Amino acid sequence: NAGVTQTPKFRILKIGQSMTLQCTQDMNHNYMYWYRQDPGMGLKLIYYSVGAGITDKGEVPNGYNVSRSTTEDFPLRLELAAPSQTSVYFCASSLAGGLYTQYFGPGTRLTVL
Amino acid sequence: DAKTTQPTSMDCAEGRAANLPCNHSTISGNEYVYWYRQIHSQGPQYIIHGLKNNETNEMASLIITEDRKSSTLILPHATLRDTAVYYCIGSTGGTSYGKLTFGQGTILTVHP
Numbered sequence: 001n002a003g004v005t006q007t008p009k010f011r012i013l014k015i016g017q018s019m020t021l022q023c024t025q026d027m028n029h030n031y032m033y034w035y036r037q038d039p040g041m042g043l044k045l046i047y048y049s050v051g052a053g054i055t056d057k058g059e060v061p062n063g064y065n066v067s068r069s070t071t072e073d074f075p076l077r078l079e080l081a082a083p084s085q086t087s088v089y090f091c092a093s094s095l096a097g098g099l100y101t102q103y104f105g106p107g108t109r110l111t112v113l
Numbered sequence: 114d115a116k117t118t119q120p121t122s123m124d125c126a127e128g129r130a131a132n133l134p135c136n137h138s139t140i141s142g143n144e145y146v147y148w149y150r151q152i153h154s155q156g157p158q159y160i161i162h163g164l165k166n167n168e169t170n171e172m173a174s175l176i177i178t179e180d181r182k183s184s185t186l187i188l189p190h191a192t193l194r195d196t197a198v199y200y201c202i203g204s205t206g207g208t209s210y211g212k213l214t215f216g217q218g219t220i221l222t223v224h225p
Contacts, residue, residue, distance in 0.1 A: 004156070035215075037215075040217070041217065042200065042214075042215030042216050042217055042218065043157065043213075043215040044215075045213075088154075090156050090157070092156070092157075099145060099162070099204075101159040102157075102159065102213060103159070104155075104156025104157050104158070105156050106155060106156055107154070107155070107156055
């Protein structure tokens with residue numbers, strides 16, 4: 001199993017541009033998550049999904065959108081990028097919610113200039 | 114979820130046990146203590162979790178005090194590859210999703 005994969009690894013955007021961060025998992029997990037990590041800080045939850053077609057906001061959803069059309073994929077969309085969105089973005093998945101272990105992808109490092 | 118407090122940084126000699134403390138004095142009766150670690154620039158990795166009994170797996174041991182106000186993660190024979198940021202997280206797991214609140218963690222540096 002590849003686990004959780006993310007693309008791209010790195011990206012530089014100009015202010016106002018849009019992009020989609022891709023996340024795919026091959027573990028048949030129902031739950032998927034998007035986190036961001038600012039320098040020297042812990043992770044903050046942006047959005048999560050409990051299954052295909054179901055998504056909900058986390059702590060810091062403003063400026064982002066998500067969709068979950070399949071079990072495997074959970075893309076994160078940035079519309080009108082701002083410098084405050086410069087961060088490392090991690091996708092994670094778990095078999096279910098609650099106490100189940102979350103498995104993280106390698107991250108996407110995004111810089112908005 | 115419980116607020117956790119960890120030292121900012123710790124050092125350990127290679128081959129020795131690394132003991133990472135965590136205070137969680139506000140933890141409630143149904144909150145588990147989770148430990149994750151993040152090796153430089155990688156995604157966090159699950160280590161272990163427990164409720165009130167001590168736990169051990171192939172990576173580490175978790176010792177939780179009887180009053181559950183603190184815990185210690187033990188890496189029995191630290192290696193250079195264990196250099197990472199270690200996060201102690203309190204979570205009920207009772208939400209519809211797996212809520213993990215990451216603080217700033219402890220930077221563990223393992224020296225040769």
